[in-house]
Amino acid sequence: MSETSTPGIAGGASGQGRSTLTSLARSAGRGLAIATILPLASGALLVAQAYLLASVLHRAVVEGESVVALAGPITWIAMLIVLRLGLAALGEQAGITAAESIKFNLRNRLAAKLSASSIEWSASRSSGALSAAVVDQVEVLDGFFARFLPASIQATVLPLAFAAAVLPVDWLVGLLFLLTAPLIPLFMALVGWGAEAATRAQADALARLSGHFADRLRGMTTLKLFGRAEFETRDVERASEDLRRRTLRVLRIAFLSSAVLEFFAALGVAGVALYVGLTYLGFVDLRGSSLTLQAGLFCLLMAPEVYQPLRLLAAHYHDRASAKAAIAEIETRFAGSPEAGAAAERSVHLPMSSGGLPLRVEHLTIQVPETDRVLLDDVSLEIGAGRHLALFGESGIGKSSLLETLARLRPGDGIHIAGFDLATIDEASLRAGVAFISQRSRLFHGSIADNIRLGKPSASAAEIARAAEQACVRDFASKLPEGLDAPVGEGGVGLSGGEGHRVALARLFLRDPGLILLDEPTAHLDAATQARVLDALLDFAKGRTMIVATHSPAVAARLNEAWRLAGGKLLPMPHPQAGRLQKQPRWTA
Numbered sequence: 184m185s186e187t188s189t190p191g192i193a194g195g196a197s198g199q200g201r202s203t204l205t206s207l208a209r210s211a212g213r214g215l216a217i218a219t220i221l222p223l224a225s226g227a228l229l230v231a232q233a234y235l236l237a238s239v240l241h242r243a244v245v246e247g248e249s250v251v252a253l254a255g256p257i258t259w260i261a262m263l264i265v266l267r268l269g270l271a272a273l274g275e276q277a278g279i280t281a282a283e284s285i286k287f288n289l290r291n292r293l294a295a296k297l298s299a300s301s302i303e304w305s306a307s308r309s310s311g312a313l314s315a316a317v318v319d320q321v322e323v324l325d326g327f328f329a330r331f332l333p334a335s336i337q338a339t340v341l342p343l344a345f346a347a348a349v350l351p352v353d354w355l356v357g358l359l360f361l362l363t364a365p366l367i368p369l370f371m372a373l374v375g376w377g378a379e380a381a382t383r384a385q386a387d388a389l390a391r392l393s394g395h396f397a398d399r400l401r402g403m404t405t406l407k408l409f410g411r412a413e414f415e416t417r418d419v420e421r422a423s424e425d426l427r428r429r430t431l432r433v434l435r436i437a438f439l440s441s442a443v444l445e446f447f448a449a450l451g452v453a454g455v456a457l458y459v460g461l462t463y464l465g466f467v468d469l470r471g472s473s474l475t476l477q478a479g480l481f482c483l484l485m486a487p488e489v490y491q492p493l494r495l496l497a498a499h500y501h502d503r504a505s506a507k508a509a510i511a512e513i514e515t516r517f518a519g520s521p522e523a524g525a526a527a528e529r530s531v532h533l534p535m536s537s538g539g540l541p542l543r544v545e546h547l548t549i550q551v552p553e554t555d556r557v558l559l560d561d562v563s564l565e566i567g568a569g570r571h572l573a574l575f576g577e578s579g580i581g582k583s584s585l586l587e588t589l590a591r592l593r594p595g596d597g598i599h600i601a602g603f604d605l606a607t608i609d610e611a612s613l614r615a616g617v618a619f620i621s622q623r624s625r626l627f628h629g630s631i632a633d634n635i636r637l638g639k640p641s642a643s644a645a646e647i648a649r650a651a652e653q654a655c656v657r658d659f660a661s662k663l664p665e666g667l668d669a670p671v672g673e674g675g676v677g678l679s680g681g682e683g684h685r686v687a688l689a690r691l692f693l694r695d696p697g698l699i700l701l702d703e704p705t706a707h708l709d710a711a712t713q714a715r716v717l718d719a720l721l722d723f724a725k726g727r728t729m730i731v732a733t734h735s736p737a738v739a740a741r742l743n744e745a746w747r748l749a750g751g752k753l754l755p756m757p758h759p760q761a762g763r764l765q766k767q768p769r770w771t772a
Contacts, residue, residue: 207328208285210285211282211328212281214280215278215328215333218332222336222341223336223340223341226341227344228267230345230485232267233488236260236480237477238256239256241475241480278333286321289324290321293517294317297317312516316517321509321513324510326502327505330502331499331503335496337492338495342360342493343361343364345485345489352482356455356486359454363451364451364490399415445494447490451489456486459474462474462479463479531607532608532609533613533616534601538697539568539726540600541565541568541602543564543599544563545563545597547562547597548561549581549595559584559585559748560751562752564753568697569727570729570743571721571743571744572730573731573733573745574748575756576732578734580749582702582748585748586700586702587621591605591608601616615695616698617697617698617700619701620688620699621702622684622703626673626687627674628670628671631686632651632668635650635651635689638650638694646693650689651689653719653723654686654691654692655685655712655716656682656685659682684704685708688704691723700729700730701730701731702732703733704716705735713737717741729742739756
């Protein structure tokens with residue numbers, strides 16, 4: 184696995200979590216290496232510090248040397264302590280920096296996947312669960328990279344190195360360290376299996392709660408109107424309680440793993456202390472020579488330090504289980520998402536001109552996701568530049584799906600705009616050249632002018648006013664005290680359906696597209712307003728290619744052609760102004 188890609192996160196099985204974590208660790212580069220190496224260097228200094236301290240105490244107690252004579256070794260001990268503190272601080276900072284870099288890069292990759300995903304993929308997943316994966320689950324990785332990985336390297340190297348340092352001083356103590364130290368990771372691994380399962384369940388509960396809360400928050404107005412707010416509040420409380428219980432299970436297992444470590448570490452230290460004490464009292468004689476105070480103190484000083492890296496590992500062992508569960512959750516939520524590099528392959532740019540863009544579709548089939556229902560079956564069509572087409576059909580027959588597919592908001596093959604494969608067109612170029620206005624255009628919290636400006640962020644006040652006039656927005660905005668500066672609630676709260684749709688249409692008049700796709704542009708409008716909006720649309724669409732999905736015969740009568748979608752086929756319809764028609768586009772089904 185490369186350092187720049189993580190196949191597991193691209194939608195693989197959760198079994199790839201370990202290799203994904205390894206790949207992310209490699210991507211941290213030098214920062215994580217520094218966080219790992221500095222504690223090892225501090226461990227080497229610790230051996231020297233313990234040896235000097237034991238030597239000073241031996242010389243002071245046994246040989247009776249004065250403080251002045253011991254000033255040199257005492258100074259070295261103080262310098263070693265300060266140096267070790269500095270190395271510990273630098274190592275911790277390096278680990279934090281490396282973890283932040285990993286989280287930043289991972290969030291960028293996940294954001295790129297979201298941007299490259301189709302509207303169907305995004306709509307089929309809870310936005311709350313996806314946001315929890317990007318924010319909360321990625322944040323869980325902090326402990327793994329900043330603390331667990333450095334601690335695991337220390338626990339692997341330092342106990343063996345300390346035991347090897349003690350062996351020349353007392354072979355029995357060194358052998359005791361070598362025999363007892365490996366038992367601790369073994370029992371921790373046994374406890375860790377339960378910790379990983381509990382943490383995965385906790386991550387699932389967190390994702391459910393996040394998705395549940397986000398969905399209820401989005402629909403709060405509807406819930407209040409239908410009197411369901413209190414019920415949904417209790418439902419959120421139940422989900423929160425479930426998360427609390429699962430979190431406590433994880434903490435119980437984490438405390439259990441620490442207790443296992445402390446038990447064996449206490450046995451090891453007590454065994455060394457008992458051996459040294461009995462040797463000094465003459466009850467044990469396994470050395471073949473007397474045990475000096477310096478040797479005994481060195482063994483006693485090193486005994487807790489042998490187990491300290493293992494204590495540190497136990498303290499952060501749950502970070503490993505949490506990280507694996509987080510990676511599994513991320514992979515589950517992003518399963519089936521496109522690779523981040525897919526968007527980068529779109530390098531074709533549409534012609535930047537005010538003329539219409541021709542459209543050609545070859546053998547297009549549109550199917551309802553995760554079902555066998557076919558909306559459009561093997562349809563081919565070709566529309567010349569500047570042609571205007573009305574698309575009829577019953578509700579739910581697939582008109583909106585066809586327009587969304589032509590706008591690359593749904594997957595579809597064989598679509599060509601201006602001779603270019605739709606899949607290869609650069610995203611920014613496509614959005615500039617193709618305008619799509621859906622039935623449910625998004626309105627956000629802000630003023631009416633702010634919502635219109637979404638069509639062209641750099642638009643001047645005069646341009647916004649002109650677009651509002653063309654879309655008949657001024658008809659209702661002029662009756663408000665603030666006019667176009669009147670506030671609009673999130674989702675268009677404060678405006679009727681027809682008013683909100685006209686605000687969305689006004690965005691179109693700020694743009695310069697070559698292909699216009701409109702889904703029920705005159706819905707919710709009275710006859711007089713519909714006629715005025717149509718006049719403005721047709722005037723704006725002169726020379727541009729336009730497809731309009733509609734139920735209104737009056738709208739179809741104003742366009743060049745009218746076709747009906749039925750049974751997965753496109754069928755020609757009699758046009759009330761057939762004598763005025765130009766050359767018909769070629770449609771085959």
